[in-house]
Amino acid sequence: MATKAEILKAQEKWKQHCETVQAATAVNISETAAQRLARIRRLRSDYAAFVDYYFPHWTVNPETGKATPCAQFHIDAANKILKNRNLKAGFMWHRGAAKSTNMDVFVPMWLMIQEHREINVMVLVGKSEDNAKTLLGDIQAELQYNQRYIADFGEQYNAGSWEEGEFVTRSEVAFFARGRGQSPRGLRYRSHRPDYVVIDDLDDDELVESPARVSKLFDWVRSALFGTLDGGRGRFFMVGNLIAKNSVLAKWCEIKTVHVTRVNIYDRAGRISWAAKWAHDEVKQLEAVAGYRAFQKEYMNNPIIEGAVFKNEWIRWGKRPAWSKFSEIVLYIDPSFRGSTKNDYKAAKLWGKVGTTLYHLRAFVRQCSVAEMVRWCYDLYEWARAQGIAVRWYMEANFMQDTILDEFRREGELRGYQLPITGDKRKKPDKFQRVEAISPLWERGFVIYDESQRDDPDMLAGIDQTLAFEKGMRGHDDAPDADEGAIWILQRDTRVQSFTPSFGMRKNAKSQLW
Template identity: 20%
Template sequence: MEKWDLFTRLNDLFAPMDCNQQVETYRALLEDWPDKQKPMLTEIAGFASIAVFAKMHLSDYTRLPFGVHHKAFFEAIPRGERGQKVNILAPRGSGKSTVITVFYPLHCIYYKYLYDQFGMESEKYILILSRSYGNAMDRIKDIKSEIEMRRSLQHLKGDDTWGEMRSVTANDILLVPQSRGGKVRGSLYKGYRPSLVLPDDLDDIDSIRNPNTLQKDEDWFNSDLMECGDADTNFICVDTVKGERAIANQLRYRPAWRNIFIQAIPNPDQLVHPDAEHLWQEYRKIYANTALEPQERSAQMEGFWTEHENEMNAGVEETWREKWTYRSLREKEFDQGRAAILREYQNHPVDRELAIFDMENAVRFTVENDGLLRTDDRLVRWERLSGATIFLDWAGIKESLDNCFAAVVAILWEPAYKSSYSDMQTPGAYGYVHQVWMERGSRGKQIEALCDVYRNVYDFLALRSRAQFNVHLFCEDFVDTTGDQKENFLRHYESISLAKEISPPLQFLPRQRNKEERIASLEAPIENGWLAFHKELPKIFIDQMREFPLCDFNDGPDSCEGAWSCKITETENERQAKRDRANQRVRDSQLLKF
C-alpha cells in the first residue's frame, strides 16, 4: 500500500472519532498489521492524527486522556491549506498553548518531508509570539527541549544556528520568538516571510483596560503582525477572553477568522444548577465553615457529596472531566468567586453591567456585651479577636466632587480554629469590617482620619478583649508616583501620629494587580461569610460595595480589599507559642552541638 493511500484511508477512519478513539484505533491496527509494514503505519498514523503523534513522541504532555475540545483544536489546524486565520478561545489549563505552540510546530517539523511529498507545502519560518519576549522564548524552548531530549526527535536538532534568538532545525525550518509590540514586519528567512504565525496569550487585563495601551496594541496587531506574512501565511491565535475589547475577542467578529470557542461547562446556565442549586448552597456552607477542623470539614463535604452526587451532578455536561469536574469548578467558585470562574474557565469576563457583590445577603454584625453577633446567629466572643488591620487608600488632594474619595477601612480579625488550610485561598481568618471613613480632603486630613480610626479601634479592643492583640496600619504604596511624595507623606504621618500619640509604624502595601480584578476577589469571602460588615457603616461605603463595578467611584471597596489582604490569621497566644517552640528548638540544637 502506498503512503498516500494509507494516509487517505486513515484520515477517513479517524474523521468521526474523538482523539482517544483515534489513539486506541491506531494501537489496535498496529497489533494486527504485518510486521514489515508496521513502521509505515506508525509513520502515517502520526501524520494523519496529531493526537496519535503526541501520544507517540510527547508522552509527558499526554498523561491525561484527551478532552472533547482537543479534537476541535486539531480540526481547526490547517492541514495543507494556506492563508488560513484561526482564533482559538479556551479556558485556562485547557491545553490550547501546548497543542498550538508545541504539538503542532513539532508535527510540522517532524513531517516536513511528508507535507512536501503530499503537496501540502511545508512550513519554512515559524513565528511564535506572546505578551512578553520571555513567554515567547519559553514556547520555543519547549519545542527545542523536546527535540533535544527525545530520541525519536533528536535528528531534527540544528547545528550552528541552534541558538537563543533564532533556531534553525536540521530540515531547515526557522523558529523565532517575539513579544507583543515587537518588530515583525520585513523579517525574511532565505527570501521567505513567516509561513506560520502563532500568537499565544497576547492580551492582558491591564492593557485592555487602558485605552491608550489598547489602541497601541490594536494598531500593532492590524498593521504589523497581520502584515508580517504573505497571502499564504497561516495565523493561529490562542487566548482566553479577558474582556470585550480584548484583541482575541474582537477576532470573533471578523469574517476572515475561523473561531473555536470552548467553555469548561458548555451550557453556562448550568453554573447555577437548574434543579439542585439548593443542595449546592448547603454544600457551600460546609465548604466555607473554616471553624471546623480541616479533617472534619473534608469528611462532611465528602459525606454530603456521596449522599447527593446524582442530584448535584444531574444533567451537567463537562468538557474535560479528567481535568475539570463540575464539582471542582463549583468549589473554585466558592473559593475564588464567580467572576474568576467566568473569566478563567468560561471565556466570559466580569460583566460590567452587573454588580458582583450580593450585599443584601452578606453577613452583617452588631456589637453586643459578649462579642460580635453575626446575622447567621454566631457569636464571636471578645477573646477570639486577634487584632485589626487598618488600611488607607489615599487620594489626590483636591476636594472637588470629580475627585475620588480617600478611604480608611478597619477590619477586626477572628482566626479560624486551625490557621492553615492548604485547600483554601483565604486561610485561617474571618474579617469584620468595623469602621469606615470616606471623604475628600487634604493629605493631612486623610492621615488624621487614619490615626483617629486607629485610636478608636485600639480602644475598642482594649476595653473588651482580655487577650493580647495587634493593630496594624497600612497604606497603599506610592509606586506610580514620582519625586519625593512618599517621603513627604511619611514625614507628615510621623508628625501627626506623634501629636496624637499613635505608636505603630505605617506600612506601605504595593498593589500591582488590576484594581477591578483585586476588588472582585472579595466576592468569595463575602458570599462565604468570611468577610462580615458592621450594621452601621457609612451609606456611601455600602452603596459602593453594592454597586461595584458600576459605581463612579470604588475607593471604599478598594480600601476594603487592601485591609482584607493584610489579614491576621493567629492570636497573640498562638504567635507566642510558635516563638516559644522555635526558641526551644534553638536551645535543643545548641545542646546537641555541645
Template identity: 25%
Template sequence: MLFSKEELDEFLISNEQKHENTPNELKGAMQRKDFLEWMDELKNELKTQFLHESHLDPTLKEERIKRASVDFDYFARTYFPHYFTIKGECGLHLHLNEVFTKIALKKESKGEKHAIAAPRAHGKSTYTSQLFPLWCLVFNYKSFIVEISDAVELMEGMLEAIKAELEDNPHLKLDFPEVVGIGKTWRVGEFVSNNGVKIKAFGSGKRLRGVRYGVKRPDLVILDDLENDTNVRSKDQRDKLEDWVDEAVLNLGSADGSLDVLYIGTILHNDSVLSRKLKLGFWNPKVFRSIEEFPQRLDLWDEYAMLYRNADFNTAHQFYLKNKVLMDKGAKVLWKEAKSLEDLMKLRAENLKAFNKEQLNNPRSENQIFSLDSINFYDVLPPISQYYMYIDPAGEKAKSDFTAITIIGKGAKGFYVAESIVKILKAQSIIKTIFNLQKIYKCRLIEIETNGGQFFLKKWLQEKSLESGVFLPLRGKNNSVSKFERIESLSLAFENEELFLHKSQTMLINQLLEFPEGKNDDAPDSLAGAFLLARTKSSIKRRKHHFNSVSRIRRF
C-alpha cells in the same frame, strides 16, 4: 515548556534586585546574559528527562508515522511521553486536538481564527505553543510559524523547549532523522529546522511589518497569553493591543488569506482583548472552566472554606472526607486527575477573586455586580400564565445604538426570560419585530420606554395596531430612576431566585457580566424594565384576587 509565566516573573524580579547597583549602561546586557544562562540550565534539565534510547519498535516505524501524521494526540503521546505524566481526559485537550487537526489537515486554503479561554495549569501552553508547532514542523504542515506572548522571554523559552526536542529526543531521531538536529539558523527566539520550517518568537505590541522567511510570509500565528494583569486594567492599553492584533497580526499572512490564527489565554478582564474576541462568532470562540458544574451543596463547601481559613487544611480535609458524597454531588471538573474538586475549592477558599479569574475565566472588577454564579438559568421554559414585553428603543439621534426587546413570563416559581432581542434596528424593523412577537406570545401588557425622544415609536405602533387589527396593549414608560439603579436591582431578583435566563441569551448575559463597565447595557436595562412590569402586574393581580374573595365571603 521550560518555565511558566510565574517562574519567569520571579526570575526577572530576582535578577532586577541582583543588578540594582549595576551601571545603567551595563545593566541590560548583564540581565540578558543571566536570563540566557538560566534558560540554558532549564533546557539541559529538560533533556535529562529524555530517554537515552528510544523504546519504540523500529519495525513499526512506517505505521507510527502514518498514524501520527493525522492524529495529533497519538503524535504527542508517542514522541513526547515526558509531558504526559498526568492521566485522565481533559475537555480542553480534546478541543485543542480538534482545532489542531482542522488547521493542519484542512483541504481549503482559507485561514481560520480560533479564540480559546483556558484555566491556569491545564497544559494550554504546552499543547498550543510547543507540541502543536512540533507536529506542524515534523510533517511540514506549516512553513513559517510565529509565536507571540505578552513577554517575549516566555516565547523564547518555548522555542528553546522545541529545539531541545529536535536536538536530543530519541523517538524523533528514530522516526524522523531528516528533521532532527541543529538547523542552519539556531538562535534564541528564532530557528529554522533541517526540513526548512521556521519558528520565530515576538512579544505583544512589537513591530511586525515585513516579517518574512525568504519569500514566505507566516502561515500560522499562535497568540498565547497576550495580556498581563497590569496592562489589562487600562482601557487605552486594551484598545491599543486590539488594534495591534487586528492591524498587525491578522495581516501577517499572504494576500490569499491562508493565515491561521490561534489565540489562547486566560481572561484577565471582562473587557480584555481575548474577552472581546470570544464574543465574535468568526473567531470560533470556546471558553473552558476548571469547574464545569459546581456541586449542589455549596453550603457545605462554605463550611469547608471556613475551616480551611480559620483552622487548618487537615481539619477541612477531614470534614470533606466525612461529607464527600454530598459535597461531590453535581460537580463536574475539567481535569480531575490534575486538579481535583477539593484542590479547586481550596483555591476558591484562598482567594475567590483570583479563582474566578484564573480558574473560571470569569474575572470580576471591584465594581462588577453580576457573575455567572449569581445568575439563575432554566433549561426548558415552564408553563407560563402571562407574558409581558418591554421595549427599549435606540435613541432618536444615536444611529448605532441597540434596540433591546425583552419578553418575560410569569411561571409558578418565578419569572422567565423567553426572548432577549438586542439588535440595531430601523423603526420599521422594530415595529415588525414587535408585532411578530405579540402574535407568538400574546403579551398581557407591553411597555415602551419614552425617555430620550422615543415618543414617535409609541405613536407609530398604536397607528399600526389600528390598521392591522392586531391589538397591542401598549403604554409608555418614562423612567425617573437612574439606569444604574434599575439594572442593579436585578441582583436581588437573582439572589432570591425570582428571575431566570436561558444560556442561549448570550448578549444579555455578557452585558450583565460587564455591567457597569461594559460598552453596552441595553439588554440589562430592557430586562430590568420587563421584570419590574411583570412583577408589578403579577402582584396587583394577586392583591385583586385576594380582595374579591374576601368581598364574596362577606356577602354570604
C-alpha cells in the same frame, strides 16, 4: 528585560525540562521497520494518537501514571489547521485548556511530519520578548531531545537557540520569538516568509485597562505582524482566554473572516469540556474558591465588570417553578431609539412572580436593530402561547410612538396579529435612583435567575450590565433598566388592561401558527 539571575534560572529550568523529555521518550527497539512505518502513517492523520505517542511527559500524570488524552476541541482545532494553510483564527479557550502546549508545540511539530511540507517559518509572539523566548524553548527542547521524534524523523536541531530568540532545524524550518509591539519586519529564513504565526496570551490585566493601549497593540497585530506573511498567505492565530471585553483577542475575534473557536470549561450542556482532565466536583471546587467573577473571566470567557450597586454573590441561579405556579409574568421592552446605531443595546426582559420571589426567566440583550428585537418578541409570544403561558407586555410610554411601533406593526402584519403592548406611563425618577432602589431584592435573595438560561448569551449580557451598573457609568444600562420596569409592574397592586391580540395566518406562511 530579564535580569542575569532570571536568565540563569530560565536556562537551568530548560535543561531540567530537556532531561525530562529525553528520559520520557525512550524508543521501542523491538518494533519492526514495517510496524514503524505503519505507525507513522497513522500518527500523521490522527492528532490525538500523535500527541499520546510523542509527548507522554506532557500527557501522563506522574502521580497516577495515567495519561490525559486530548479533548475533542484540541483534535478539531488541529485538523482545522492542517486542512487550511491560510487559516486565520482565534482560539478563545479557557485557562488550563493547554492552549500554548498545543498551538506552540504539538501542532507545529505535527505539521512538520506531514508528507507534504506544511511549515517553513514559525513566529511565536508572547507578552514580552523574554516570555516569547521561554515559550520557544519548549519546542526546541522537543526537537532537540525527544528521542521518539528523532528516531522516526531524524536529527532535528541544527543551529541557534531559544535564548537568542531564533533557531533552525536540519530540515530548514526556522523558528523566531517576538514580544508584543516588537518590530517583526524583515522576518524570513532564506526565501521563506513566516507561514505559521501564533500569538500566545497577548492580553493581561494591566493592558486591558487602557483602551488606547489595546487599540494600538491591535493595530500592530493586524498591520506590522500580519504583514510578515507573504501577501496574507499562511496560518495566523491568536490564542488566549477572554479576560476583558476590551482586549486584543476580542477585537481580533470580531473580524468576520477570522475563524473563532470558543471553549469554556463548561460546555452549553453543563458538561466539562475536557472531562479527561477534570472531574465535575473538581471544577465545582475551583469555581467556589475562585468566586463567580474570577471564574467567569478565567474559565468561561465571560469577563464581568463589577459595579458599586450589585455584587457577584447576589446573582442566584435556581430551578424555575412550573409555569402554572406564577401569579404574573411580565415582558418589559427597552427598545432604545429606532434611529440609533446597531452599537446601542436593545433589551427585553421576561420576569415572573411566585409569592414574594421574582424569577428572571428569559432575556434579549443585544446590539442590534429594533427590527431584530421585534422579531424576537414575536417569537417569544408564539413560544409562550405554545407553552400555555400568559404574558403581560409593557414598554415605556415615551417609546410608544409611531417611529418605534412601525416595526411592531410591520411584523404584526406579516404574522397576522399585533402584540398586546401596554405603555408604562408613570413619571419615572432618575434611572440610577430607580435601579438602585430595587438592588436590595437581589441582596436579600428575592431574585432568582432561571438556571436553564445559565449559558444564554443574552442573559449573561444582562448580568454583565447589572453588575457594572453604577452612578455616572459610561457603559450600557439597558438591561437593568428593563429589569426595573418589569419588577415595578410585578410589585404594584393595580393592573392595567391591555387589548386582546388577533390571530391568523402569517402572509405567505405554509402552515397555521397555532
